[in-house]
Amino acid sequence: MPRSAPLIACLLGLLLVAAPAHAASPPPWGTGESQGQDLAISLVTFSPGDDVASWWGHGSLVVEDRRLGAARLYNYGMFSFDSTMLGRYAMGRLEFWVAEASPSATYRFYRSQNRDVRIQELNLTPEQRVEVGRLLATNVLPENRDYLYHHYNDNCVTRLRDMIDRAVGGQLQLADRAVGRMTLREHTRRYTAVSPPMSVLLDFLMNDEIDRPITRWQEAFLPDELERQVAAQQVKMADGQMAPLVAKQWDYYKSDRTPPPEQPPRYAPWMLLLGLAVGGSALGLAYWGRRGGRLPRVLLGLEHVVLGLGLGFPGTALFVMWLFTDHTVTYRNENLFLANPLTLLAVPLGLMLVFGSVRARRWLRVLWLALAGLGVLGVVLKVIPMFDQDNWRLIAFILPISLGFAGAFHLDRVLARAPGAGREPERQPLPSSLKTP
Template sequence: MCRILLLVLAVCLAPAVRAGIVDAPAANLEISLMTYGPGDIYWERFGHDALEVRDTVSGESIAFNYGVFDFDQKGFLLNFARGIMAYRMDAESTQSDIDFYASEGRYVRRQRLALDDAQKERLRRFLLWNIRPENAGYHYDYYVDNCTTRVRDALDDALGGVLSTAWINQPGGMTFREQTARLMSNQPLLMLGMDLGLGPYADQPMTAWKESFLPMTLEDQLRSISVDGRPLVAEDTLLVPAKLTPPPDRAPDLRWPLLAAGLLFAVPLALPALTRRGGARGVFVAAGTLYALFAGLAGLLMLALWTLTLHRSAWGNFNLLAFSPLAFAILPGIWRIRRAGRPISRATSRVTAISFAACAIALLLHLWPDFPQRNLPWLLFALPCWAALTWTFCRRHD
């Protein structure tokens, strides 16, 4: 979500800012929200933002952001996989940020905020406290504690809770799942993988407060806020227009594409039950092996995310009813069909039937209006495949 910033360590920042934003009277300060649009790389698709503090007398302008992480950090990849993501606050000149994002084709917008002197002073003190090395680190969470929620919370505190009061009971527009799919839709395979791995947490009812985890949403929502009868956004300026294709306004509907894929994949899985030709058996073995490996590996990954990591957005995933490690148990039965006349064990048939029944139960659960997970597309993909495998094995067992 946030670009890698390895440029200015917090410990080196103070000498650079003391001549301006640190000591300037609050009346000389301008506070702005800087929003940087989505990029092309997957970690840039959610956009980024920062709080700019500008001294109008000296002209010094520093952008404070919460998007620093270090690939070279000891155990970074293992901790990332476990959901332990160590991020830091950082700061650098606003112009260097603008130049960087402009070079990537991402839009840059400045929203100058109509804060009074007391609010500016409160925000400045907090940012300067937060940038200290002992205070700059935090544990990142994609949806509830990221580089945008930290900016939002700092603004809300300076405004005395105006933002949370306005948004906490206001319904949101999309769920975490829908926002994720919408923003990742330019990389379909990654989007599908993320959608498969997200559990009920990603489908919870949203408020405007929760949905402001996105930079572009926070940017838009601030335009509706007034403080003491005046608009909070005093000036809204697009500094750099986007050169990249923007994300769609809505998440793609995955139901029909995945149903079509499931039906197409089910055809070769049903061939041994339809014909005894040798070529059909070979096609079945290839398709069956591919599907069983996919279902088993997906199930193992979802179980690992649930039981071994802190990625709570992946916990309790009902897709485990459609894709589970049990799929590995049917591989020997699939391979036995390579030769004509070789029967399939009842154990293989039973495992397949159980998997089909579990998938059907998961589909029926969607009749419950309050069912917590919107995973229908994946059930529509899996159900035809399990049905075809069950039919094939039931006709070939001992």
Template sequence: MKKSVLIFTIILLNISQLYAKNYRVSLLTCAPGSELYSVFGHSAVRVTDMETGRDLVYNYGTFDFDPSFYMKFARGKLDYWLSVATYDRFMEHYAYLGQAVREQELNLNEEQANKMVEFLHINNQPDNRYYRYDFFYDNCATRIRDMMKTVLGEQLEWNDPVSEEQKTFRDLIDEYVYPLPWGDLGIDLALGSVIDIDASEREKQFLPDYMEAAFGRAEIVGDGPTRPLVKHQSTLLDVPPVAIAPNIFNPYFLFWGIAIMFIVITYMGYRKKRLFIGFDQAFFGVLAVLGIVVVLLWFFTEHTATKYNWNMLWAFPLHGLLVYGLGMSSPAPWVKKYLLFALIMADAAVVFWILSWQSFHPSVLPLILVVILRSNFLYYNLDKFKAHKRMVNS
């Protein structure tokens, strides 16, 4: 009887060994690129079957760059998905882009590795692989972070640094987009005050570099002696950081140039008793268009980060009314009232900025100053200078 039980146990062990897989699982972190969509870097999962040699990369950052891409992205309806490629193909792609790739081999036991591979396999099913992309809360990095929590549960300890500097979500993205001033401006115009809050250490992991650092600190506990989450770290593709050449045509130079131009126009207008209203119509017309974009992103999209965007205080959709109102030969009473309203709104934007209720892009400061300067100048001189012009013409 005992011999039969022993034989049966041996058979079961052999069967379990037959179906058990020996996987090597690692986190791949790709260095930032030169384009806005790649400037934050990238994360993926590498799975190597040590028995068959099959080497695959699971990539949650796949999207379809079709003609409707920008419209879907603007409306917050862009779906990403999990794709699988061979390791060689993945590395060829990043070698072509010139972006370094680093690897952290995870210190998983056999059960944990199998559970993670099973998780990826289920996620890669046609009904499961798509997800609604959210830059801060659901992207290629956060998907991997959340998978680690699902697989390891309470066995995963992140060991967050206690004295780490507090950074807002906007501070974090500024670290990467600073070399791209137009992209930096666009992001700051589109995203609202909801990102001007401190990000927790877990929330910082929406950025691949921060997640890589978090993996390096983390430990696995509760299944034997405590051990680091990362067994081994190496650089798979060692290339210099992508260099982004500075461009003299940037919003700082352009907007301060516009501000200086309006200062000169205002001075000349005061001396010659002229308004130069055509410049104001063009300026407030552009601000109205920007304001419409802000309103659309705030109220008519599924984005979570575009809410409560106080750029609307200086780039207001109804500024377009001044294009019509300032062109009147005899301005209606509402025009002066609206100029006072625009002045108060621009002053409020400065107050919001000083009190850190929302951090605006530094390059928009001269534009806010122009709104304050011209609305103030026109408010006090619109009737007087237009009456002077009619007297001269008569």
């Protein structure tokens, strides 16, 4: 079964309004009371929200028996906020489940969050509606409801996609074999563009598994993409005629939020400028403090602490996730050439440098030489096809920093070898008028 990715991406706004995980009584479509012509099956799409978990949007299926006046919303995005949740998530073993909820209460909740509620009633035959209702009523039972979450391969939206595809006899997947608009990384970057720091962090943590070409079917891990594909789908009906998969669609609520960008943001130039600035600052501080000044030494040491925390912690976390967790999307990540557990050593060594440790200066010279060498190696290895991770933005940011800091601790040697270094300036003879008698 697929493992979970480093971010919980399904949005769980329904957690407060959902009904108990298993209802007191089964719905009429689960007991056989409902008739196909009385049922309506709808795909509901909720737009992204403010918190990290809701950046991706959310989706659900609604079953309604208009004759019996029963309706339930099926949400595959439920998980437990208990004491073991963080541990399970850290190990990549987070279990989700499907739960029932009141459609009207759910819609009101999302409206209160100023998030779109868009509804597509599916054009299914009576037999297909009965089958979807029966499957959803079966899935919500305690013995069937749980599944191991994977952000891209098995989440609260892919479960809806698979259910709809099963209802139409595989026609959705057949039509979605075409090449997708962009890679999983590009989709991730455009949905996380609301927070550049978090976007860069996620970009750093994920390997080339999300850089491979994908199909439109795989793109439907996103609620908006599934909605778009369902709206464009034509299916063969019982009489052999082709008809739209969507019978009708409408907005329950339209928010004033800006939708996610259609293309991922172009961070690379800004990241390169920032990397050059940070790396150049180390060279500047080293030159300023070449005569032993205290202030430039302290500033350079504090800069090490900040970098050690900002790059060393993510690099160490990435290394640990590769070795000890089920987060397959972090394995064999090329960004470990740029930041890794070695980078974390900049924190204690930087503090030692603040207090004037000569030993710290020697160790920092070795540390940054090693990190710069690894960074350059990571770039050189890209001539080999297997090193194809889309991490040029991270290279543009981190490699200039490593090179700049490595240069800073070798600046004294460079200056010492410069022409004229270490020699006394030649004395000019005094004018005869200033000579003593």
